Amino acid sequence: MKTLKLLMPAGLTIFSIVFLFASLNLPKANLGNPYGPIYFPLGLSIFMLIFSVIFFIQELKKLHETNTDIKLMLSGRTPKLILFTIAAGLVYAFLFEPLGFLYSTMIFLGALLFFINGPKKWLVNIIVTVSFSFISWYAFSQLLGVSLP
Amino acid sequence: MDISSFLDGLSIAVQPINILWIILGGFLGTIVGMLPGLGPATAVAVLIPVTFGMNPVSAIILMAAIYYGAMYGGSRSSILLNTPGDGSAIAATFDGYPMAKKGQAGEALAISAVASFIGGLMAVVGFIFLAEPLANFALKFGPAEYFLLMLLTLSAIVALSIGRMIKGFLAMMVGLALSTVGIDTQTGVYRFTMGIPHLSEGIDFLIVIIGVYAIGEVLYNFLNIDKQKKEKKKVGKVWFSKEQWKRSKWPILRSGPLGFIIGVLPGAGGSIASMISYTSEKQISKRTEEFGEGAVEGLAAPESSNNAASVGAMIPLLTMGIPGSGTTAVMLGALIMLGLRPGPLLFEQQPETAWALINSMFIGNLALVIINIAMVGLLVKILDTPAKVLYPIIVLLAFIGTYTLSYSVIDFFLLLIFGLFGLMMKVMDIPIAPLVLALIVGTDMEQNFRMAVLSSNGSLGVFFSSGVSIGLVILTMLSLCYPLILKLAKRKKNMSEDEDQVYKSS
Numbered sequence: 001m002k003t004l005k006l007l008m009p010a011g012l013t014i015f016s017i018v019f020l021f022a023s024l025n026l027p028k029a030n031l032g033n034p035y036g037p038i039y040f041p042l043g044l045s046i047f048m049l050i051f052s053v054i055f056f057i058q059e060l061k062k063l064h065e066t067n068t069d070i071k072l073m074l075s076g077r078t079p080k081l082i083l084f085t086i087a088a089g090l091v092y093a094f095l096f097e098p099l100g101f102l103y104s105t106m107i108f109l110g111a112l113l114f115f116i117n118g119p120k121k122w123l124v125n126i127i128v129t130v131s132f133s134f135i136s137w138y139a140f141s142q143l144l145g146v147s148l149p
Numbered sequence: 150m151d152i153s154s155f156l157d158g159l160s161i162a163v164q165p166i167n168i169l170w171i172i173l174g175g176f177l178g179t180i181v182g183m184l185p186g187l188g189p190a191t192a193v194a195v196l197i198p199v200t201f202g203m204n205p206v207s208a209i210i211l212m213a214a215i216y217y218g219a220m221y222g223g224s225r226s227s228i229l230l231n232t233p234g235d236g237s238a239i240a241a242t243f244d245g246y247p248m249a250k251k252g253q254a255g256e257a258l259a260i261s262a263v264a265s266f267i268g269g270l271m272a273v274v275g276f277i278f279l280a281e282p283l284a285n286f287a288l289k290f291g292p293a294e295y296f297l298l299m300l301l302t303l304s305a306i307v308a309l310s311i312g313r314m315i316k317g318f319l320a321m322m323v324g325l326a327l328s329t330v331g332i333d334t335q336t337g338v339y340r341f342t343m344g345i346p347h348l349s350e351g352i353d354f355l356i357v358i359i360g361v362y363a364i365g366e367v368l369y370n371f372l373n374i375d376k377q378k379k380e381k382k383k384v385g386k387v388w389f390s391k392e393q394w395k396r397s398k399w400p401i402l403r404s405g406p407l408g409f410i411i412g413v414l415p416g417a418g419g420s421i422a423s424m425i426s427y428t429s430e431k432q433i434s435k436r437t438e439e440f441g442e443g444a445v446e447g448l449a450a451p452e453s454s455n456n457a458a459s460v461g462a463m464i465p466l467l468t469m470g471i472p473g474s475g476t477t478a479v480m481l482g483a484l485i486m487l488g489l490r491p492g493p494l495l496f497e498q499q500p501e502t503a504w505a506l507i508n509s510m511f512i513g514n515l516a517l518v519i520i521n522i523a524m525v526g527l528l529v530k531i532l533d534t535p536a537k538v539l540y541p542i543i544v545l546l547a548f549i550g551t552y553t554l555s556y557s558v559i560d561f562f563l564l565l566i567f568g569l570f571g572l573m574m575k576v577m578d579i580p581i582a583p584l585v586l587a588l589i590v591g592t593d594m595e596q597n598f599r600m601a602v603l604s605s606n607g608s609l610g611v612f613f614s615s616g617v618s619i620g621l622v623i624l625t626m627l628s629l630c631y632p633l634i635l636k637l638a639k640r641k642k643n644m645s646e647d648e649d650q651v652y653k654s655s
Contacts, residue, residue: 007573
């Protein structure tokens with residue numbers, strides 16, 4: 001839990017440092033002021049670094065305090081739900097174009113429903129999956145003219 | 150006010166297709182707004198793809214309808230379940246839920262809908278009189294004034310995240326940093342694209358928005374998914390008594406204009422408007438002891454106020470092109486995508502669009518009060534639908550929405566990254582609105598800054614060269630000092646209370 005509490009401030013500090021160096025290495029402009037494109041990101045990265053460090057110190061000082069949200073995020077089936085949703089999203093990204101919208105969506109929505117709503121409610125899950133996949137396909141591709149794979 | 154533009158706008162707003170969009174948007178917005186934990190910003194973000202392929206006028210009408218639909222919806226779940234959809238519906242739980250517990254759910258729903266309606270109407274009238282003069286005023290703005298106005302908006306929204314200003318600043322800076330990715334429009338230099346051609350046009354802000362608001366919020370709601378209570382609600386007759394109306398009418402009429410003004414201010418929104426209305430009504434009421442126990446005016450006042458604020462918040466968006474809140478930032482993102490650039494020129498070049506939207510708000514508020522009173526049975530049934538079924542659907546809509554932006558599955562990965570980032574922001578109590586706002590105004594802010602400095606041959610004096618710019622600088626400084634002033638005021642109040650106690654005990 002303590003590591004997770006420091007993850008965000010540490011991550012932002014690293015991000016600021018990378019951003020700072022990337023800003024310093026930006027190519028100079030051939031038009032107008034050569035440093036024109038650099039000033040803003042450079043100034044921003046310096047301020048960001050200062051604020052990230054302050055944030056880090058603030059969190060470090062409160063390290064012993066419990067963050068209820070982090071506690072909840074790590075308890076019960078919540079971590080599984082979060083990881084499953086992300087994993088399902090990744091699989092959906094790979095299946096979306098090869099399988100086409102309708103089939104990949106049925107697999108994605110069905111998987112999410114079975115995992116989140118539970119297999120006991122299989123009938124509801126199947127009805128929602130099939131009907132919603134068709135409705136969204138019809139609404140987007142036929143009514144709104146979105147070209148779906 | 151130009152009567153012919155007003156009538157042109159009215160004729161567009163009453164076109165059957167637009168009325169259909171208003172009703173549909175209001176209804177869909179109500180449903181998403183009713184979901185615990187999901188508010189208007191999420192409602193607009195998730196439903197953005199519905200607007201693609203539409204003409205921009207219908208799109209903005211639909212998005213506005215979704216916005217205030219979600220405001221109505223937010224208070225449904227506050228009253229019936231004691232779980233507000235978002236910040237602006239929190240005040241509705243104070244007396245709305247106790248009313249429902251006392252068996253007055255129907256009365257509470259009706260008074261909240263009517264109060265929202267009246268607050269909304271009053272704000273639309275304010276809108277009509279304020280929008281055009283403000284747009285004309287904004288026409289005189291140069292790059293320096295625009296830069297300072299954006300700076301004021303950002304600093305105000307950060308300053309209002311009281312108690313977590315450092316986090317607010319960080320969120321803002323991440324948003325600004327993300328906005329620098331892509332080709333620099335003034336010099337053609339590629340910045341932070343990491344050699345990925347897809348990033349040369351920048352990170353699409355709608356993906357970030359859908360990621361943090363839709364995916365991030367759903368993931369965050371997983372934290373309490375198995376704890377959401379299931380209550381059978383008996384709504385009964387959806388109307389209020391003469392006595393209840395007598396008690397509510399003045400609070401409603403007082404809170405509408407108050408909410409409207411707060412909504413117009415940058416950074417402040419429905420949450421602050423409803424809280425201020427609630428506390429001020431509590432202070433002036435003769436029945437202070439009933440507040441929190443189901444006092445009808447304690448529900449009516451914040452409801453009128455937050456709906457008025459949602460209409461007021463559209464004024465800076467429409468007249469200056471600068472959103473003052475998370476939700477209006479999302480709307481601006483979608484409008485830019487559709488090729489409509491709100492700002493002072495909108496009233497000059499496309500007055501019919503602006504007036505069509507204003508007129509649609511009248512119709513929309515009327516439609517919503519009817520939906521929320523006549524269809525209350527259906528809404529309660531939808532509220533009964535388990536969140537476990539609705540969250541997967543929202544996740545799916547977020548994916549479809551992302552796909553429609555660029556027809557590329559690469560964006561699915563970005564969506565997931567920003568979804569996780571949104572979850573971590575919520576968990577670490579980092580406000581999201583400054584990120585979204587900064588991301589959307591970031592490019593313009595930088596370009597205006599550089600143009601202003603360029604026009605003055607590199608001198609920063611340009612930011613103090615006009616009355617407006619000096620005024621904006623002072624307001625920015627004041628907004629940043631606001632938390633400090635608040636702290637001092639509280640300390641003083643505490644001290645005087647202490648003094649009181651000392652005095653009494655002696």
